[in-house]
Amino acid sequence: MSLFAADGLVMDFGGLRAVDGVSFQIEPGEVFTIIGPNGAGKTTIFNLVSRIYEPTAGRLIFDGEDITRVPPHEVARRGIARTFQNIELFEHATVLQNLLLGRHAHKRSRFVEELLFLPSVRALELEHREAVERVIDFLDLQPHRDNLVVNLAYGVRKVVEMARALCTRPRLLLLDEPSSGLSVEETEDMAFWIQDIRTVLGVTVLMVEHDMSLVSSVSDRVLAVNYGRPIALGTAREVQEHPDVIKAYLGG
Amino acid sequence: MSVRFVFKTSYDQDLGIFRDDVQRNWYLALLVGLLVLPLLIPAYVVDVSLVFIYGLCGLSLMVLAGYTGLVSLGHAAFLGIGAYTHVYVVHDLGLPWVVGVALACVVTAAVGVLVGLPALRMTGVYLSIATLAFALIIQEALTRWERVTGGLKGKAVEKPVVFGVHLGGDTAFYFLCLAFLIAGLWLTGNLLRAPTGRAWVAIRDSEIAAQSMGVNLAVYKTSAFAYSAALMGVAGALFAHKIGFLAPDIFTVLLSIQFLLMVVVGGLGSLHGALFGAVFVALLPVAISQARDSIPVWLSAIASPFGKEAGAATFLAVDQFVKKPGLEPGLFGVILVLFILFEPLGIYGRWRKIQLYFSTFPLYKRATFRRQKTYMRSERLR
Numbered sequence: 001m002s003l004f005a006a007d008g009l010v011m012d013f014g015g016l017r018a019v020d021g022v023s024f025q026i027e028p029g030e031v032f033t034i035i036g037p038n039g040a041g042k043t044t045i046f047n048l049v050s051r052i053y054e055p056t057a058g059r060l061i062f063d064g065e066d067i068t069r070v071p072p073h074e075v076a077r078r079g080i081a082r083t084f085q086n087i088e089l090f091e092h093a094t095v096l097q098n099l100l101l102g103r104h105a106h107k108r109s110r111f112v113e114e115l116l117f118l119p120s121v122r123a124l125e126l127e128h129r130e131a132v133e134r135v136i137d138f139l140d141l142q143p144h145r146d147n148l149v150v151n152l153a154y155g156v157r158k159v160v161e162m163a164r165a166l167c168t169r170p171r172l173l174l175l176d177e178p179s180s181g182l183s184v185e186e187t188e189d190m191a192f193w194i195q196d197i198r199t200v201l202g203v204t205v206l207m208v209e210h211d212m213s214l215v216s217s218v219s220d221r222v223l224a225v226n227y228g229r230p231i232a233l234g235t236a237r238e239v240q241e242h243p244d245v246i247k248a249y250l251g252g
Numbered sequence: 253m254s255v256r257f258v259f260k261t262s263y264d265q266d267l268g269i270f271r272d273d274v275q276r277n278w279y280l281a282l283l284v285g286l287l288v289l290p291l292l293i294p295a296y297v298v299d300v301s302l303v304f305i306y307g308l309c310g311l312s313l314m315v316l317a318g319y320t321g322l323v324s325l326g327h328a329a330f331l332g333i334g335a336y337t338h339v340y341v342v343h344d345l346g347l348p349w350v351v352g353v354a355l356a357c358v359v360t361a362a363v364g365v366l367v368g369l370p371a372l373r374m375t376g377v378y379l380s381i382a383t384l385a386f387a388l389i390i391q392e393a394l395t396r397w398e399r400v401t402g403g404l405k406g407k408a409v410e411k412p413v414v415f416g417v418h419l420g421g422d423t424a425f426y427f428l429c430l431a432f433l434i435a436g437l438w439l440t441g442n443l444l445r446a447p448t449g450r451a452w453v454a455i456r457d458s459e460i461a462a463q464s465m466g467v468n469l470a471v472y473k474t475s476a477f478a479y480s481a482a483l484m485g486v487a488g489a490l491f492a493h494k495i496g497f498l499a500p501d502i503f504t505v506l507l508s509i510q511f512l513l514m515v516v517v518g519g520l521g522s523l524h525g526a527l528f529g530a531v532f533v534a535l536l537p538v539a540i541s542q543a544r545d546s547i548p549v550w551l552s553a554i555a556s557p558f559g560k561e562a563g564a565a566t567f568l569a570v571d572q573f574v575k576k577p578g579l580e581p582g583l584f585g586v587i588l589v590l591f592i593l594f595e596p597l598g599i600y601g602r603w604r605k606i607q608l609y610f611s612t613f614p615l616y617k618r619a620t621f622r623r624q625k626t627y628m629r630s631e632r633l634r
Contacts, residue, residue, distance in 0.1 A: 050464055076466035089459035090454050092521060096266075100447075101454050105466035107447045111475065115439050121446055122267055128447075129263045168465060247549035 001064065003028040003204050004049075004080075004172055011228075018044045020228040021058075026172070031198055031205040033211075033219040033237070037248055041228040042208040044087060046176050051075045051126050058168035062172065076105040081170035082121070082163045085177045085208075091149045095160050098149060099135060102167025103128040135166045138201075139193065155186045162193070170237065173197065175207040179214050187214055194218045195241045212240065224248065263507055269441050286430060290423045296538070297422045298494075303534040304429035305490045308436050310514045310526030312483035315440060317512070318520040319449065319475040321456030325380045326387030327511045330481045332394055332503030334360045335489020336401050339409050340500055344400070349414050356485040361548060364481025368474040387508055394500035406499035409492045429490055434482055440523060443479070452476050506581075517591050519598025528599035536587075537580060544574045 003024035010168045019041045025230040034042050047053045049060060051072040060068045062078060070078070081102075090098050106128070109121045136142055139159055144152060149160065158178065165173055178194065179187040191214050197203050198218075209215050215222060216236035224232040224245045232242035239245055258265075258272045270276040290297045297495045309331065317323045334356040342352040367386050371379050394401045401407065410427065411420035419428055443449045454462035463469055492498055510533055518529025548571040556563030595602050609616045 019575050052460065052463070071468075072467050073468045076464060082464050085460065088458040088464075090457035090461070092457055093450075095520045097450055097453065101450045101462070101465055101467075104447060104451060104454075107466075109447060111448060113447050114443055117442035117446065122264075125267055125446070126263055129266070133263075164465065 002026055002162050003063060004206070005059075006045070006049065007061065009045065009048055009057040009060075010056045011041075011048055011053060012056045013236065018228050019048065019055075022078065022225065022228070022230050023058075024233065025229070026204055028124050028171075029198065029202060029205055030220040031218050032205065033193060033207045033209055033222045033236070034225060035215060035222055035245075036225040040225045040230070040248075042225060044228075045225070046082065046174055046206075046208060048172060050090060076168050076170075077091070078107055078139060079169070079171035080174065081168040081172075082174035083158075083165050083176055085180060087151045087154075087157050087161055088168035089157055089161055089164070090191075094148055095141060095144045095163075096132065096146060098160060098164050099132040099167045100128055102135075103131060104165040105168045131169070132167055136164045138166070138196070139163045155182050157170040158182060158186075158190070159193075166203070168196070170203055172204050172206060175205060175209075177208055177210065179209060179211045187211060190214065191217050200241050212236075259410070269438070269445075283434075290426055294415070294423075297426045299535060299538050301426045301429045302494060303530050304426075304433040305487050305494055306514065306530035306534045307433045307527050308483055308487035308490070309511050310518060310530040311436050311440050311523065312480045312487065313515045314509050314518075314520075314523065314526040315452070315483070316476055316480040317445075318515055318522070318525065319444065319456060320473065321475065322473065323380045323512070324383040324480075325368070325505065325508050325512065326383035326385075326390070327480075327484055328503040328505065329387040329390035330360050330364065330484035331488040331491060332390060332500070333363055334485030335492035335498055335503075336394060336407075336488075337385040338489035339407055339492050340400055343407075343410065347603070348543040349412055353486055353489045357482045360488070361478045361482035361483030364477040364479075365474050367481070368477030371473050372470050372478060384508075387503075387505055391500055391503060392410035400497070401500070401604065405563070406497055409496050409498060412493050425493065426520060426629060429494075432490060436486070437523065440483070442524070448475065449614075472610065497555070510584075512590055517588060517598050519600030519603075521530065522600050525598050525600040526602065528603070532599065536584070540580055540583065547574055 004026040005024070007023050009019050009022045010017065022041075022045060024032070025076060034045060036042050045051065047060075048055050051060075051067070051070060051074075057067065058068070065078075067075065067078065088150050089099065093101075107124075109179070111155060113121050134146060139157075139162065141159065141163055144156055149157060152160065158181070162175065162178065165175075174192070178190050180188060192206070194205060194214075197216055198205055205218075207219070212226050221234065222232075222236045222239040223230055224239050224242065226244075226248040231248060232239045233242040234242070260266070265272075278605075289300065291401050293300075309327065312330070313324065313327050316327075338356040342349055367383065370382055371465040374382055394522075395403055397403075398405075411418065412425070413419065414428065417426055444445050444452075451462065451467045454465065454467055455469060455472055459469060463525065464474075497501065502562045514529030514533045515526060516529075517532055518527065519525030551570045552563040552567035555566035585621045591598060597604075
């Protein structure tokens, strides 16, 4: 059974139909990539999956459960985490605090307990810290642990954002253009990390990406969209050679 | 002097209130200083009590504006609600003092929730305007609801009697306020190092990311409002005793703005900032009134070698100038503008720089804090 399924997603912004009947299934343990020219509706699909937008029509099914009407903050608790195209970190907090917020979906302490900082809260905090430290080790973020995000370079911020998403212990990780703004070397690192996330952590990845070298090196399947409509689905090579995809990118 | 590193051997160390033993000892020293302060400067005990009360107010607004990013222009209203609730419960209903403070806390928290609800849909300036409107409504309500508030005639406040102990003296009240401030600091510090505090900061920096990480915006924005209002309510109860007489025109928009000034001048986003701001706002009027008396004398002393008449004339001219009404709000304004221009991180930001200067002594670089243009998202929008 597929881990995630989108069924006939439609999203209208006023008169503009940004997503027009997109359906796809993601199998557990695969890296599924959505590609498409600018304005094709990729990020809109992302925002629909993470429930930030209310779909005009269609259904989202995660792990056999309909999540089309689940509020956005509940999505993380069910095991879906995401990053953002333009980096949405908490900039005036340290990397560690950012990552600890990634543990929010696992929060078990109550307000009054926290107010008094009871031993139970301290124990839970240590538990969160340990989970965060595992992610820090995994992504080699040790030197940046106590730095404020505002003081970090762009490439590091990208990694921190991915780390924050991993801290929620997701089963499905949504990466919105993980390589945008990165140098060639950083993009290569990113490719290795995405592969590790899949093979070592066993997390399924849904990704939007422009960099075709990254797409072909990590993706199991690729979905091409244009004008909100799916135009091709298959391996990276198949999709790249698909006549409709070539037409969408090059015109004609 | 050498650069000091904190050597960490367990995650537990990052959960403490203090960074390390050295920092804790400094705060203990400060506490001892505050405990003996009434003996050293008995004349100013009342003014320092006000610093403590304003400290609670600063904490309150710091949680909301500095940590959650919701700027309120109506916090004087919460102070008023707390003050009137406390006085009504203790004087009119005859309940114990502690019950008065507890109810002041609960009632303001409940009102805070009500005010917080529209905040779920409003951000930035719009929210500030909404809280401003709320403050005006409350002020009107305090004026009209004469049966409870005494209306424009006001309401006299007796000295506090806590658990049967009369705390009528200035020094006793000083310690009462200090105890409440320390408790408030401890509770707020606890929240800020726990998931709730992190969720607040997350909302301030990026609502959309907070939401995607599982933060329920409705719950945390409301809880920030409620907690902030509750602190203000407690401060209101103490404030009532401090001023000894309640009237609706005390809790004006101007007071709200003074609270905002406190957190901005102190330094947004730090508990230290709230306290520095409180010291500043509470003691500046004292300093001004002192200066009013002494500046003309000093200046005339400087001028007197040029002849007896020159001294007298200088005294008269300067005296007339400094006794002009409106000097105090003017000074507040000038200082605020100077801070925003030269030290946007407030007194606490300056304090950190001075600390850094000494801890890295011969190696301090001016350029460390040079402000430079950056084109990252956060800087562009601010």
